[in-house]
Amino acid sequence: MSLFSPAEGWYDKKVSKDEKMWMVIALVLCIMLFVWMIMWHVYGKQNPSNITYRTSTAEFSKLSEAYTKQNMIGVDNGIPVVRPQPNSDVFVMSEMWRWSPVMILQKDQSYKMHISSKDVVHGFSIQPVNMNFQVYPQYDYVLEFKPTEAGEYKVICNEFCGIGHHTMIGKIVVIGNEEDLKLYGYENFKKAPDPLPEKKNEPLTETEMALLGEQVYTLKGCGACHKTDGSSQIAPAWNGLFGKEEEVIENGKKTSVVVDEAYIRESIKNPQQKITVGFENTPMPVFPVTDEEIEQLIAYIKTLKN
Amino acid sequence: MFRTCDITGFKVDLQSEKLIRYNAVFAVISLLLAVTAAILLVFTRYQPVHLLGAEWYYRLVTFHGLNALIFWIIFFEIAGLYFGSTVVLNTRFCAPRLGWIAFALMVAGLVLSNIIILMGKADVMLTSYTPLKAHPLYYLGIILFAVGALLAVILFFGNLMIARREKAYGDTMPLFTYGLTTAAIIAVITLASGALIYIPTFLWSLGLISNIDPAMYKLIWWGLGHSSQQINVAAMVSIWYMVSFLAVGGTSINERVSRTAFVLYILFICLASAHHLLTDPGVSSAWKVWNTSYAMYLAVLASMIHAFAVPSSFESAQRRWGYNKGLFQWLSKAPWGNPAFSSIILAIIGFGFIGGTTGVIFGMEQTNIIVHNTIAIPGHFKGTVVIGTTLTFMGITYYLIPLIFRRKIVGFGWAKWQPWMFFVGIALLSISMIVLGQMGVPRRHWDSTFSGGPFTYNFNPAVDFFWALMMLGGTLAFLSTLVWILIVVISVFFGPKVNGPEDMQLAISPLAPQAKAHKGFEAPGTLVLTIIFLLVFLALFFLNWKWLAATWNVN
Numbered sequence: 138m139s140l141f142s143p144a145e146g147w148y149d150k151k152v153s154k155d156e157k158m159w160m161v162i163a164l165v166l167c168i169m170l171f172v173w174m175i176m177w178h179v180y181g182k183q184n185p186s187n188i189t190y191r192t193s194t195a196e197f198s199k200l201s202e203a204y205t206k207q208n209m210i211g212v213d214n215g216i217p218v219v220r221p222q223p224n225s226d227v228f229v230m231s232e233m234w235r236w237s238p239v240m241i242l243q244k245d246q247s248y249k250m251h252i253s254s255k256d257v258v259h260g261f262s263i264q265p266v267n268m269n270f271q272v273y274p275q276y277d278y279v280l281e282f283k284p285t286e287a288g289e290y291k292v293i294c295n296e297f298c299g300i301g302h303h304t305m306i307g308k309i310v311v312i313g314n315e316e317d318l319k320l321y322g323y324e325n326f327k328k329a330p331d332p333l334p335e336k337k338n339e340p341l342t343e344t345e346m347a348l349l350g351e352q353v354y355t356l357k358g359c360g361a362c363h364k365t366d367g368s369s370q371i372a373p374a375w376n377g378l379f380g381k382e383e384e385v386i387e388n389g390k391k392t393s394v395v396v397d398e399a400y401i402r403e404s405i406k407n408p409q410q411k412i413t414v415g416f417e418n419t420p421m422p423v424f425p426v427t428d429e430e431i432e433q434l435i436a437y438i439k440t441l442k443n
Numbered sequence: 444m445f446r447t448c449d450i451t452g453f454k455v456d457l458q459s460e461k462l463i464r465y466n467a468v469f470a471v472i473s474l475l476l477a478v479t480a481a482i483l484l485v486f487t488r489y490q491p492v493h494l495l496g497a498e499w500y501y502r503l504v505t506f507h508g509l510n511a512l513i514f515w516i517i518f519f520e521i522a523g524l525y526f527g528s529t530v531v532l533n534t535r536f537c538a539p540r541l542g543w544i545a546f547a548l549m550v551a552g553l554v555l556s557n558i559i560i561l562m563g564k565a566d567v568m569l570t571s572y573t574p575l576k577a578h579p580l581y582y583l584g585i586i587l588f589a590v591g592a593l594l595a596v597i598l599f600f601g602n603l604m605i606a607r608r609e610k611a612y613g614d615t616m617p618l619f620t621y622g623l624t625t626a627a628i629i630a631v632i633t634l635a636s637g638a639l640i641y642i643p644t645f646l647w648s649l650g651l652i653s654n655i656d657p658a659m660y661k662l663i664w665w666g667l668g669h670s671s672q673q674i675n676v677a678a679m680v681s682i683w684y685m686v687s688f689l690a691v692g693g694t695s696i697n698e699r700v701s702r703t704a705f706v707l708y709i710l711f712i713c714l715a716s717a718h719h720l721l722t723d724p725g726v727s728s729a730w731k732v733w734n735t736s737y738a739m740y741l742a743v744l745a746s747m748i749h750a751f752a753v754p755s756s757f758e759s760a761q762r763r764w765g766y767n768k769g770l771f772q773w774l775s776k777a778p779w780g781n782p783a784f785s786s787i788i789l790a791i792i793g794f795g796f797i798g799g800t801t802g803v804i805f806g807m808e809q810t811n812i813i814v815h816n817t818i819a820i821p822g823h824f825k826g827t828v829v830i831g832t833t834l835t836f837m838g839i840t841y842y843l844i845p846l847i848f849r850r851k852i853v854g855f856g857w858a859k860w861q862p863w864m865f866f867v868g869i870a871l872l873s874i875s876m877i878v879l880g881q882m883g884v885p886r887r888h889w890d891s892t893f894s895g896g897p898f899t900y901n902f903n904p905a906v907d908f909f910w911a912l913m914m915l916g917g918t919l920a921f922l923s924t925l926v927w928i929l930i931v932v933i934s935v936f937f938g939p940k941v942n943g944p945e946d947m948q949l950a951i952s953p954l955a956p957q958a959k960a961h962k963g964f965e966a967p968g969t970l971v972l973t974i975i976f977l978l979v980f981l982a983l984f985f986l987n988w989k990w991l992a993a994t995w996n997v998n
Contacts, residue, residue: 139684140531142613143698152697153965156751159973160700163747166977167740174732174808182996183809185731189724214897235897247996258572258657260816260885264900266994267883269815271723273657274574278724283996291900293893295816295885297504297568299575300497303889304896360897370895418498 185270188279190251195425197253197277201228202356205238211326213239213308215360218326221248231259231272233299233422234371235361236292236307241323244313247283255358256422260296263309269295287313289321300419301362301371343436350437353430362419365441371419377443384414401435445535450846450944450951459529459536463847465546466522467840471931473514473553474833478924480507485872485917489910490891497889501566504887506557508569512828513588513671514553519836520626520678521549521595526847527623527681528602534611537601545594552588556581568887570664573644573655582645589641593634596627618698619688622681625705626674629712633674636666658725665716672824673712675832676746677705679794682839683753683787689842690784691777692952693760696965701752707745711737721811731808743803750795751973755966757788760955770968781949786838786862793830793866797873798823800980810987813994818888819880825873829920834865837927844931845947850938854930855948861930864923871916875909881990882906 208219217238223246232255254274261270294305318324362372408421444457480503486494565577640663687693695701717734761773801823
């Protein structure tokens with residue numbers, strides 16, 4: 138009858154016993170689902186947080202860089218490693234395409250993670266426990282995690298964030314005791330970071346510059362794309378780069394340039410000016426680095442040989 | 444200008460018929476584009492083949508999403524809306540010229556967006572979360588399409604007005620058209636959300652607006668993305684009732700209940716986008732819990748009411764035809780040779796058991812933590828939109844070919860098993876994606892070996908089995924869709940003409956005889972089936988909460 142007007146008296150027809158039964162069951166189930174979510178807030182141990190701060194990408198970048206600089210105890214594959222105190226605030230930065238820093242956490246201790254993004258939306262997905270959260274730029278999401286099992290965890294990105302999305306993977310290590318650090322080769326990481334050398338009045342030596350450059354490389358996330366081991370999937374590798382002749386595209390035309398100080402300065406300040414052939418699809422964003430930091434990076438690149 | 448259908452006796456407005464035909468043809472074209480991309484995507488994610496490069500993988504995910512979820516479904520729904528508001532009501536099309544303008548806008552939108560995507564200017568996924576930015580013409584294409592669709596929905600209401608004024612139907616609107624009306628009302632809400640978000644985003648891509656808040660974008664975008672799925676549900680359920688009538692002469696055992704359930708869809712979906720923000724910053728738990736459920740999940744209740752009302756309309760009619768033995772003779776003696784009927788039954792099973800169960804569980808605040816953005820999410824909506832909506836649309840097309848296109852179905856033997864093959868294919872695809880997602884595999888991800896990253900991660904080795912299963916299911920579904928498209932295209936363009944009732948290959952059943960008044964259960968078989976469904980749901984429910992309880996603590 139669904140194609141015609143219903144038969145006379147349809148509105149007053151009694152609902153049959155079985156249909157009535159089913160509707161009652163279904164309604165009870167639906168109400169139970171609602172109550173269940175509330176009860177889980179009372180008795181359950183996994184509830185998304187209610188704490189969010191509005192921030193800006195620049196502000197949060199500064200905050201997380203300062204945090205990492207102060208707490209960095211080592212480097213793992215170009216990503217700084219921190220070991221936060223239980224119950225402390227940890228600043229986790231996501232950007233195309235890396236998570237920073239690597240965290241060493243203690244089992245059964247709580248950590249307040251502030252998570253935000255420097256560029257687009259990312260997905261914070263801890264594996265293998267399989268917990269997934271959304272990360273935005275301009276929002277600082279505070280999640281208080283308490284790892285319940287020791288082991289090595291990876292943070293993968295599960296929100297599409299550009300062509301290098303699949304390379305965005307970070308690391309969290311949960312230890313039960315100090316011995317566990319050996320499992321990850323972290324036993325030699327110093328407990329507290331050395332304070333930065335006092336600013337001298339005389340200019341820094343090339344070696345000091347290069348060391349600072351390495352720190353900039355790690356903190357600003359250059360290593361997400363520019364590797365120093367020769368692999369170059371997304372961007373040119375930095376080892377053996379200085380002095381090399383590169384094919385580039387300038388104003389749509391192919392030319393070649395020698396990589397020198399001036400070229401590096403230009404490439405950081407205005408990345409779209411000359412694009413290296415082979416990397417047209419992964420354009421480099423403009424990063425907030427100072428002139429001083431650029432000089433330090435140049436010094437660092439000079440030390441990287443093939 | 445009308446013709447009177449010699450098979451159904453309906454008065455068919457020729458202008459309307461033409462509009463239905465053209466919209467349906469573009470639906471099929473969109474589906475072909477969507478599944479062509481889909482098979483390439485399946486063989487990219489299946490790591491041993493890893494067919495496409497990263498660039499084309501993401502490009503085609505965008506392309507597939509837009510063509511499958513937007514173009515195919517909405518073109519078909521517009522055809523359905525025109526059918527339900529003119530042919531079924533014996534009435535004329537209110538403004539055919541505007542109908543063609545709507546159609547032209549939608550086609551222009553489809554062409555423009557697709558070209559921009561294929562040119563590589565819009566690798567942003569269907570969701571295009573800001574600050575990812577596409578070429579302005581991409582957003583413009585979607586806006587054009589949405590404006591066209593909105594115009595078409597307005598014309599639907601115009602047709603209803605004419606039918607009402609000219610008293611073209613009795614006192615009460617037929618249930619099928621009533622269901623479509625709820626779909627159309629939801630469509631207005633949905634398309635308004637779409638305008639609200641795509642117009643500023645378009646201006647932003649032109650540089651006229653400096654910042655689109657990413658959380659605000661996601662909230663409003665899903666007002667389009669999720670609510671539009673409720674259009675599909677309402678349209679699909681309306682077709683289920685229609686096929687019950689066409690195939691066995693069945694009718695809802697209580698129309699008041701069915702109609703109330705449709706109204707619940709409208710009243711309780713408004714903030715469906717909450718389901719997509721459950722693990723997001725910016726909104727509180729109270730907001731999430733309230734807006735996913737409005738205290739009692741009445742939109743879910745609506746679907747559960749239909750889950751009883753639709754099968755019971757089959758059962759009740761079959762029993763009145765004399766198939767009254769035991770609990771399930773009504774099912775075993777059902778017209779399984781009718782591909783529209785088998786499509787609908789399979790769509791109901793898939794929608795309920797795969798799409799429905801996972802949808803409710805994944806849409807709860809806390810359990811969302813273990814599935815958010817994993818491949819379980821597309822796995823879930825393969826169960827709703829593909830097995831549910833797409834298979835339903837495929838099924839009803841077997842009636843549209845003879846009745847609207849006036850052609851016989853070429854390869855009717857193939858048509859009989861096509862729904863089964865499609866069901867098995869998508870069920871395999873969907874279930875394996877859900878399992879993969881529960882093991883943490885992300886969606887929209889080119890390389891699950893993380894090549895080029897600073898670290899790597901190996902998923903549970905069991906994933907290999909489910910990847911293979913997914914590849915197999917995807918291939919089956921792709922092939923059966925091709926079979927369907929071939930049947931439709933060959934029949935419509937080259938099939939023999941239908942000259943009268945004797946050319947109908949699918950039976951149109953007369954109304955089932957009136958029942959003798961009786962007390963007790965009207966559809967005991969259906970009650971048993973729905974209880975089985977309930978038990979499956981509860982099993983999956985507790986399993987997911989157990990998995991959640993095993994994760995780290997977080998608050």
